[in-house]
Amino acid sequence: MKNRVLTSFAIIVCFLVLGAGLGVYTSKYYRTDAAAKPEIEGLLWPNPKQIGPFTAIDHNGNPFGLEQLMGKWSFVFFGYTHCPDVCPITLSVLNQVYQKLAAENAVNNVQVIFVSVDPERDTKEQLASYVEYFNKEFIGVGGTGQQIASLGQQMGIVYYHGEKSSSGEYAVDHTASVFLIDPSGRWVALFSAPHQAEDLVNRLLAIQHFIDGQV
Amino acid sequence: MRLSLLLLALLSVPSVFADNTIQISNAWINEAPPTVKVIAGYLTIKNISDKTLDLITASSPDFEKIEFHSTKMEDGIASMQKIDVIVIPASSEFSFSPGEYHLMLFNGKKALKEGDSVPLELTFSDGQTISIHAEVKRANITTDISTEHHHH
Numbered sequence: 001m002k003n004r005v006l007t008s009f010a011i012i013v014c015f016l017v018l019g020a021g022l023g024v025y026t027s028k029y030y031r032t033d034a035a036a037k038p039e040i041e042g043l044l045w046p047n048p049k050q051i052g053p054f055t056a057i058d059h060n061g062n063p064f065g066l067e068q069l070m071g072k073w074s075f076v077f078f079g080y081t082h083c084p085d086v087c088p089i090t091l092s093v094l095n096q097v098y099q100k101l102a103a104e105n106a107v108n109n110v111q112v113i114f115v116s117v118d119p120e121r122d123t124k125e126q127l128a129s130y131v132e133y134f135n136k137e138f139i140g141v142g143g144t145g146q147q148i149a150s151l152g153q154q155m156g157i158v159y160y161h162g163e164k165s166s167s168g169e170y171a172v173d174h175t176a177s178v179f180l181i182d183p184s185g186r187w188v189a190l191f192s193a194p195h196q197a198e199d200l201v202n203r204l205l206a207i208q209h210f211i212d213g214q215v
Numbered sequence: 216m217r218l219s220l221l222l223l224a225l226l227s228v229p230s231v232f233a234d235n236t237i238q239i240s241n242a243w244i245n246e247a248p249p250t251v252k253v254i255a256g257y258l259t260i261k262n263i264s265d266k267t268l269d270l271i272t273a274s275s276p277d278f279e280k281i282e283f284h285s286t287k288m289e290d291g292i293a294s295m296q297k298i299d300v301i302v303i304p305a306s307s308e309f310s311f312s313p314g315e316y317h318l319m320l321f322n323g324k325k326a327l328k329e330g331d332s333v334p335l336e337l338t339f340s341d342g343q344t345i346s347i348h349a350e351v352k353r354a355n356i357t358t359d360i361s362t363e364h365h366h367h
Contacts, residue, residue: 081248084255085286085317086293088245092354126250133248158292167279169253169321173294192291194314 040189040206048186054151056115059128059140066185073110073208074181075200078157080118080172081130086193090176091134096197097204098135106205109183115141117159117174119148155179155187180204182211236264237339242349244320245313246329256281256318256335256349257311262303269340270301270309277333279322286314295319300340313354329353
């Protein structure tokens with residue numbers, strides 16, 4: 001019995017030593033080789049797509065285009081305000097991401113953008129009350145159907161409007177991933193649902209670190 | 216004062232209805248911006264009988280209508296599907312939970328805020344109707360949908 005306990009203890013110690021060694025090895029590896037693509041799920045590297053010029057309107061009625069993406073890290077999420085489940089979940093998570101970054105003084109160069117794929121119902125007033133409910137700093141983006149379609153196309157967004165019910169309600173199926181655009185307007189990462197705040201923060205910080213190291 | 220505190224304490228207990236066959240727990244509604252016309256509700260139904268039970272309808276005096284919906288995620292695209300009945304096999308549990316299934320609450324008749332209590336009536340295939348109250352909450356989604364709970 002005592003032997004068995006000793007043996008398992010020894011095995012655990014072995015694993016710990018191995019694990020620690022591996023940890024040291026990998027951290028060294030990342031520090032010395034900045035050019036290698038780090039293992040970050042969703043990172044689109046080495047060929048991130050440059051977002052081209054687009055036109056849209058933000059929830060205050062101001063023009064919103066590529067210039068508004070420059071100089072900041074942007075989390076972009078496509079949805080619609082009549083979406084009861086996935087959109088509020090995602091925006092709540094993004095609010096937590098924002099709060100966590102704020103707590104670490106890392107939020108100044110980060111913005112969260114909610115693009116409506118339902119221009120018919122999502123007026124700028126509707127968008128304003130919606131995004132501000134989750135976070136006063138979030139930006140709602142709308143526009144004509146064509147403007148949204150052209151922006152969506154650049155990012156491979158899929159959405160289609162369901163049939164209207166007798167009371168005029170309809171659902172919109174839409175891509176539920178969160179996109180990350182870097183300060184030079186490059187689409188650098190795609191985060192698939194479901195999202196967890198802590199995980200998104202960690203991935204953002206790792207990607208920032210990596211891309212800053214590329215310059 | 217004391218009475219109102221007691222009342223408050225009673226209200227904050229998750230509404231649980233128990234009879235011989237069905238238990239309902241953790242009923243809540245996700246608070247939404249006031250302009251939003253459709254919002255989602257969640258709850259857990261436990262069928263403790265030895266027969267399959269179907270949840271057939273849900274209704275509330277505070278909403279025009281309630282449907283059951285599932286959220287499907289395929290190739291990164293979220294879509295909602297209406298489900299006519301929720302089938303709950305004998306001795307099993309069914310949860311409406313974020314990102315999976317929700318009660319779709321249409322056209323609220325009054326503005327709902329965190330802390331409000333919404334009456335719901337659920338009708339089952341064996342003919343029984345269960346009345347519960349769902350609390351309006353502002354979800355901290357991470358702790359609600361994550362299986363891990365991190366406390367710092």
